[in-house]
Amino acid sequence: xxxxxxxxxxxxxxxxxxxxxxxxxxxxxxxxxxxxxxxxxxxxxxxxxxxxxxxxxxxxxxxxxxxxxxxxxxxxxxxxxxxxxxxxxxxxxxxxxxxxxxxxxxxxxxxxxxxxxxxxxxxxxxxxxxxxxxxxxxxxxxxxxxxxxxxxxxxxxxxxxxxxxxxxxxxxxxxxxxxxxxxxxxxxxxxxxxxxxxxxxxxxxxxxxxxxxxxxxxxxxxxxxxxxxxxxxxxxxxxxxxxxxxxxxxxxxxxxxxxxxxxxxxxxxxxxxxxxxxxxxxxxxxxxxxxx
Amino acid sequence: xxxxxxxxxxxxxxxxxxxxxxxxxxxxxxxxxxxxxxxxxxxxxxxxxxxxxxxxxxxxxxxxxxxxxxxxxxxxxxxxxxxxxxxxxxxxxxxxxxxxxxxxxxxxxxxxxxxxxxxxxxxxxxxxxxxxxxxxxxxxxxxxxxxxxxxxxxxxxxxxxxxxxxxxxxxxxxxxxxxxxxxxxxxxxxxxxxxxxxxxxxxxxxxxxxxxxxxxxxxxxxxxxxxxxxxxxxxxxxx
Amino acid sequence: xxxxxxxxxxxxxxxxxxxxxxxxxxxxxxxxxxxxxxxxxxxxxxxxxxxxxxxxxxxxxxxxxxxxxxxxxxxxxxxxxxxxxxxxxxxxxxxxxxxxxxxxxxxxxxxxxxxxxxxxxxxxxxxxxxxxxxxxxxxxxxxxxxxxxxxxxxxxxxxxxxxxxxxxxxxxxxxxxxxxxxxxxxxxxxxxxxxxxxxxxxxxxxxxxxxxxxxxxxxxxxxxxxxxxxxxxxxxxxxxxxxxxxxxxxxxxxxxxxxxxxxxxxxxxxxxxxxxxxxxxxxxxxxxxxxxxxxxxxxxxxxxxxxxxxxxxxxxxxxxxxx
Numbered sequence: 001x002x003x004x005x006x007x008x009x010x011x012x013x014x015x016x017x018x019x020x021x022x023x024x025x026x027x028x029x030x031x032x033x034x035x036x037x038x039x040x041x042x043x044x045x046x047x048x049x050x051x052x053x054x055x056x057x058x059x060x061x062x063x064x065x066x067x068x069x070x071x072x073x074x075x076x077x078x079x080x081x082x083x084x085x086x087x088x089x090x091x092x093x094x095x096x097x098x099x100x101x102x103x104x105x106x107x108x109x110x111x112x113x114x115x116x117x118x119x120x121x122x123x124x125x126x127x128x129x130x131x132x133x134x135x136x137x138x139x140x141x142x143x144x145x146x147x148x149x150x151x152x153x154x155x156x157x158x159x160x161x162x163x164x165x166x167x168x169x170x171x172x173x174x175x176x177x178x179x180x181x182x183x184x185x186x187x188x189x190x191x192x193x194x195x196x197x198x199x200x201x202x203x204x205x206x207x208x209x210x211x212x213x214x215x216x217x218x219x220x221x222x223x224x225x226x227x228x229x230x231x232x233x234x235x236x237x238x239x240x241x242x243x244x245x246x247x248x249x250x251x252x253x254x255x256x257x258x259x260x261x262x263x264x265x266x267x268x269x270x271x272x273x274x275x276x277x278x279x280x281x282x283x284x285x286x287x288x289x290x291x292x
Numbered sequence: 293x294x295x296x297x298x299x300x301x302x303x304x305x306x307x308x309x310x311x312x313x314x315x316x317x318x319x320x321x322x323x324x325x326x327x328x329x330x331x332x333x334x335x336x337x338x339x340x341x342x343x344x345x346x347x348x349x350x351x352x353x354x355x356x357x358x359x360x361x362x363x364x365x366x367x368x369x370x371x372x373x374x375x376x377x378x379x380x381x382x383x384x385x386x387x388x389x390x391x392x393x394x395x396x397x398x399x400x401x402x403x404x405x406x407x408x409x410x411x412x413x414x415x416x417x418x419x420x421x422x423x424x425x426x427x428x429x430x431x432x433x434x435x436x437x438x439x440x441x442x443x444x445x446x447x448x449x450x451x452x453x454x455x456x457x458x459x460x461x462x463x464x465x466x467x468x469x470x471x472x473x474x475x476x477x478x479x480x481x482x483x484x485x486x487x488x489x490x491x492x493x494x495x496x497x498x499x500x501x502x503x504x505x506x507x508x509x510x511x512x513x514x515x516x517x518x519x520x521x522x523x524x525x526x527x528x529x530x531x
Numbered sequence: 532x533x534x535x536x537x538x539x540x541x542x543x544x545x546x547x548x549x550x551x552x553x554x555x556x557x558x559x560x561x562x563x564x565x566x567x568x569x570x571x572x573x574x575x576x577x578x579x580x581x582x583x584x585x586x587x588x589x590x591x592x593x594x595x596x597x598x599x600x601x602x603x604x605x606x607x608x609x610x611x612x613x614x615x616x617x618x619x620x621x622x623x624x625x626x627x628x629x630x631x632x633x634x635x636x637x638x639x640x641x642x643x644x645x646x647x648x649x650x651x652x653x654x655x656x657x658x659x660x661x662x663x664x665x666x667x668x669x670x671x672x673x674x675x676x677x678x679x680x681x682x683x684x685x686x687x688x689x690x691x692x693x694x695x696x697x698x699x700x701x702x703x704x705x706x707x708x709x710x711x712x713x714x715x716x717x718x719x720x721x722x723x724x725x726x727x728x729x730x731x732x733x734x735x736x737x738x739x740x741x742x743x744x745x746x747x748x749x750x751x752x753x754x755x756x757x758x759x760x761x762x763x764x765x766x767x768x769x770x771x772x773x774x775x776x777x778x779x780x781x782x783x784x785x786x787x788x789x790x791x792x793x794x795x796x797x798x799x800x801x802x803x804x805x806x807x808x809x810x811x812x813x814x815x816x817x818x819x820x821x822x823x824x825x826x827x828x829x830x831x832x833x834x835x836x837x838x839x840x841x842x843x844x845x846x847x848x849x850x851x852x853x854x
Contacts, residue, residue, distance in 0.1 A: 039646055089832045095792065097646050098593060099831050102788065105781065106828040113821035170396045174385045181383030183347060185397045186368035186444055234650055239387065269661040272654050276639075279651040283643035 009139045011260045012253060017149035017214075019252020024152055024207040025225050025246050027159060028200035034176035034239045035196040038087055038100045042108035044225030046201040047208030050075040051217045052115060054209050055126050064128060072205045079201025080194050082107065086196070088190075108222065116219040126212035148210045155206055160241060162199075172196055176239050204229075223255035231271070235278055298323040298451055298482050299344075304353030312351055313339040321451070321499075324438045326473070326483045328493040328514070331503035337486040338380050340503070341455045344484070345377040346370050357451065372400050374450035380459060382436045386429030390420055392437055393428055396460040397443040399427075405448075413442040418470065434465040445476065452476065454485045458492070470496055555702050559695040567694050568760060569806050571766055574701035575759045576786050576802035578708045582755035583787025584795050590748035591728025593649035596636065597783040599659040600753045602775025603629040604760025605678070606663070606670065609770055612679040622681075622761040629757020630750050637749030641742060656780055660772040675771025678764035697766050702724060704762060705799065712795045715751070724748065756783070789830060791839030800838045 029043040050071040086107065090099045130141035163169035171192050175182040182189060207225060211217065228251060236247035239260035258267045297451040299321040307313035314336035321327050331337050342348040344355060346367040354363045362370055385393050394413060414421035417438045423431065428439060437457065444452060457473065458466040470492050477496075478484050483516040494500055500517045502510040510517075559567055579597055586592040607625035612618060640651045664673045681700070715721060726734040727741050735741055764770050782805050790801030808826070812819035834841055 001497055039650075041736070057848045086828060086832065093835055095587070098587065098649075099788075099835070101646070101649075102784070103828050103831050104833075106824040110821045110824035110828070113818065114826070115823070117818060167399055169395070169398075170388070170392060173388060174396055177385040177387050178383050180379070181385060183367055184345065184377055184383055186400065186447075187396075188368060188372040230650070234647070253348075266665070269665055272658040274659055276651065276658055278652045279643060279647065279654060280639045281642075283640075283651070 003276075006139055007260070007280070009136075010141065013136060013139065013141055015253035015256030017252070018256060019249035020149050020152035020156070021207050021210050021214075022225070022228050022232060022252055023248035024210075025156060025204040026229040026236070026244050026248050027156070027241070028202075028204040028207075029226075029229040030198040030233050030236075030238055031172060031176075031196050033233060034078050035172050036083070036087065036193045037097055038104065039097065040200075041062055041101060041104040041226060041240040042081075042082065042111065042159055042222075043200065043204055043229055044227070045074045045108050045111045045222035046078055046204040047211065047225050048115060048217065048219075048222035049078055049111070049208065050205030051126065051208030051212035051221070052119065052124065054212060055217070057170070058127060064126070064221070068209050072202055072210060075205030075208070076202040077197045079197040079199070081196035082192050082201070087193070108226065112222055113217050115222070119219065121219065123216035123218050124208065124212070125216040145214055148214055152206070152210055152278065155203070156245060163241065166268055168192070168195060168288075172199075173239070209240050231275060235275065296437065297321070298358060298371050299484070299515075300356040301344075302354050302356075304343060305348050306348050306350040306353075308339075308348075310351075312506065314343070314503075317353065317503075317508055319501055319508060319511070321482060321484055323450075323482055324477070324480065325483060325498040326477050326496055327499045327501065328497040329484065329486045329501045330488070330490055330493065331486075332488070334505070335503045336506040337503055338382050338405070338455055339506075340368055341377060341453050341486055344453055345375060347377075352450075368400075371449075374448070375453065376444035376447050376449035376451070376456060377453040378440050378457060380455040382433075382440055384428040384431075384436050384439045384443065387427060389425050389427055391424045393439055394442055394446050398446040399448055408448075409446045409448060411446055416445070416475070417442060424460050433460050434462065435460060437465075437469070439470070445481075449481060451482045451484065454483060456487055457485070458487065458489050466492065539571045552702075552706070554714055556699065559698050564694055568766075569810065571694070571698045571701045572763075573685075573802045573806040574705040574799065575763050575766065576783060576806060577705045577799040578759035579756045580786040580790065580798035580802050581708055581712045581795055582752035582759075583784055584792060584798060585712065585716070585724070585751045585755070586748040586792075587784075587787065588792040589721060589728065590724040590744060592637075592748045593646055593743055594652050594749065594752050595649045595777075595780055595784065595805075596633075596652035596656040596659075597756045598751065598758035598775045598777065598780035599656040600629045600633055601760035601783070602659060602663070602770075602772070603632055603753075603765060604757030605764040605770045605775065606760075607757075608761040608764045609676050609678045613676075620695020622758070625761035626754055626758040629760065630753040633749045634746055637746045641745070645730065653777060653780075656775075656777050663772040663775075671771065673772055675769060675773075676768050678767065681762065681765040690787060697762075700772045701762060701766070704709075704758070708758070709798075712751075712755075716795065720744075720747065739765040785827060789827075789834075789837050793839030794837065794839035797837060797839035797842075804838075 025044060026045055028046070029040055032038055032040045032043065050068075052273040053071035053074050054064070054067045057070055059065065062070075083103070085098050086103050090096050090103070093099060108259045128144055129280060131147065133143075134143045134146050136146070163173055171182070173186050173194070174185075175189055175192055179189065204225070208217070208221075211221065211225070232244060232247050232251055235251075254271075297320055299319075301317055301319045304313045304317040305315045308435050317340060319327075319329075327519065329337060330497065346362075346365060346369075350363060354361055357360065357370070357375060358374055360373070362373065362375075365373070385396070388396070391410075394410045398409055401409060408418065414424075419435055420438055420442060423435065428436065431439060435462075441454075441457070454473065457469050461469060473483060473485065474496050485493055485497065494514050494517060497514040500512060500514050501508055501517070555709070558570055562570065582594075582597050582600070583639045584592040604625035611621035611624055616624070630710075636652065636655055639649050643651050663670045666672065667674075681697070690708050716724070723734070723739050723744050726739055727744050731741050732850055760775075763774075767774065786801035786805040787798055788801065789800070790797030791805050809819065809823055812822055815822055836843070
């Protein structure tokens with residue numbers, strides 16, 4: 001196979017864009033995991049929800065932007081509902097994390113089946129305006145991809161400022177940092193848990209819409225995104241914004257390059273092996289606090 | 293309730309998992325005083341503090357603050373009413389800067405008042421002022437304790453609860469800590485201090501309670517609480 | 532504290548137990564072949580589910596790799612039997628290997644706590660299935676192998692291995708595993724497990740070597756699931772990575788949790804739910820998995836102690852046995 005600069009650049013750009021999309025769901029998971037202590041197995045399903053909802057809403061004649069807006073609202077509601085109806089039942093229980101994990105697993109599975117029931121097993125794509133191509137670093141890249149990538153990056157910036165400069169954002173970080181300390185200074189954890197789930201679901205929802213526009217969605221898309229999100233969060237370390245983003249880009253690049261150059265046979269094994277070694281030596285992730 | 297009584301606790305019992313750690317606690321704190329609650333490890337001092345701030349729900353008894361019953365009030369409600377706790381273990385937010393820690397704790401204040409209060413904390417603790425942008429996790433033990441105290445002060449409390457403020461501090465810092473507590477009191481803040489450091493606490497206190505195995509064993513004005521050695525051997529096993 | 536206590540000789544409870552065992556033994560005479568197969572699976576899953584009670588219920592270690600240990604037992608059995616090793620040698624070898632690997636996993640994850648340990652074990656599970664697919668010749672790849680049958684000494688079976696024989700074997704194996712587990716948990720080990728789970732720091736301060744007990748929890752889990760796996764292989768007749776993946780692990784976990792995560796006796800109840808409920812829901816064909824999952828979530832919400840919790844609420848006398 002002739003290794004051209006062209007191919008390398010193209011693969012890299014695609015990888016970075018894909019990584020940015022993943023970062024959004026990963027950060028959503030990071031928030032929920034860090035603040036509410038729930039390893040949310042259904043995090044990727046919010047993305048699928050938003051993606052499929054956008055598609056269906058557009059089928060009724062709605063434009064892309066209004067459909068996306070409604071879909072995102074739906075995702076946020078689903079997030080809050082998850083907390084209110086399911087997760088809240090487990091607060092204070094022994095093995096809280098395990099039960100909430102199982103519950104989200106059940107939720108994810110049930111949702112996936114629901115999607116399969118409604119949309120079948122075929123792939124679904126969100127129609128988006130064809131924007132032609134842009135020339136980047138000598139390579140012609142699909143303009144839509146670039147726009148999406150920039151959109152994802154913009155969302156990440158918004159998120160960054162949200163968690164650094166708003167009271168709610170600071171409160172979320174505080175609870176993730178030290179939940180007892182948060183209670184002592186009078187933060188209302190219950191309310192913040194709901195907000196965290198809602199925001200996390202909203203962010204993941206945006207991944208779903210971007211994903212649905214660039215690639216196509218299937219019932220297993222939610223699970224795939226969840227798996228990526230877990231890998232990123234675990235490798236990047238919980239709550240480390242830039243660590244998570246950096247790892248997301250790496251994962252995106254890795255995915256893009258191995259898809260283009262390597263067979264899928266060894267890929268899975270290598271990924272899991274790397275992850276295993278990482279977890280064994282740095283259980284709190286590459287950028288997380290070093291385990292005692 | 294007499295005008296000068298800020299805090300009144302009556303028959304309070306509280307604990308964890310249905311087991312009461314403190315039983316039938318009755319005490320009274322006068323406005324403007326510094327009250328010390330002395331006792332050995334395991335006496336229930338932290339349990340009492342947690343019950344006062346609202347982290348624990350008591351199994352029996354009442355807590356009245358400024359004439360209003362707060363036994364069932366939530367932590368944010370009590371903070372808004374004017375009670376603040378500096379916990380025994382340090383619970384500052386390690387991944388956030390000193391400034392972020394203070395800003396977050398000042399949430400109940402209006403924007404201008406927030407800035408004033410934070411500046412007040414910086415005045416009280418110049419070391420924190422120097423380290424405004426530093427991550428709290430990188431602070432030394434003494435500095436972290438100051439930050440913790442700052443977090444409580446930023447809400448402009450009328451009643452400050454201090455759980456073993458000198459714990460883990462080097463002797464020079466301990467002296468500094470008690471000086472600061474004195475200054476805070478002079479500014480008009482009533483202080484309830486829970487401690488193992490008998491002499492330093494009694495020196496600055498107006499009233500002393502002795503807590504042992506979950507019950508108030510003794511109480512009286514600091515000047516009359518008897519020879520310090522006596523208390524120490526009787527209840528604290530020579531602490 | 533819920534230390535499994537050896538109940539004093541109680542005629543009523545013993546009567547119930549004897550009845551239950553008798554009922555279990557006569558099942559083959561009343562059900563069809565295909566259902567008997569499911570019953571057999573349920574008992575095997577019951578053994579594996581004990582490997583959920585011990586680490587998660589008692590020792591506080593989040594282990595999510597039971598399917599992989601099941602698989603190690605199964606594959607070892609198949610490879611050795613096919614190579615001519617006598618049946619029981621293969622069974623023992625499978626159990627031992629699974630125990631060793633589980634111990635190794637525990638060792639490599641010694642620094643990980645709580646859910647991070649869980650994630651490590653999930654990754655291990657995935658690693659295991661990925662590894663299987665990488666060696667199509669030696670390990671059967673993603674399609675797998677047929678499994679040679681188990682051979683019991685001829686004085687126990689006259690006509691060779693039939694479904695009924697496998698069933699009774701599974702019941703017997705489950706009862707053995709259950710008794711061993713109950714004895715272990717009511718001994719000093721069980722008490723140590725609970726101390727480690729409750730407050731590792733306090734446990735260490737009274738001289739309990741938390742590391743050693745963590746590893747023991749892993750070893751027991753590996754042993755139980757590996758053993759179940761060696762019988763699983765000939766019962767199913769065919770092994771492939773799909774039976775030992777994360778999905779299988781979750782089934783085993785569900786079996787443990789539904790019964791009651793601290794109740795060894797109730798593992799059989801949990802595994803019955805996990806094995807039979809999907810079949811029962813087959814009537815709703817299209818959405819059955821969705822209903823299954825929703826039911827499961829509802830069980831988690833409303834039955835925090837699992838089925839054993841439900842039972843002990845209504846039959847307090849049973850409580851001591853089920854805890």
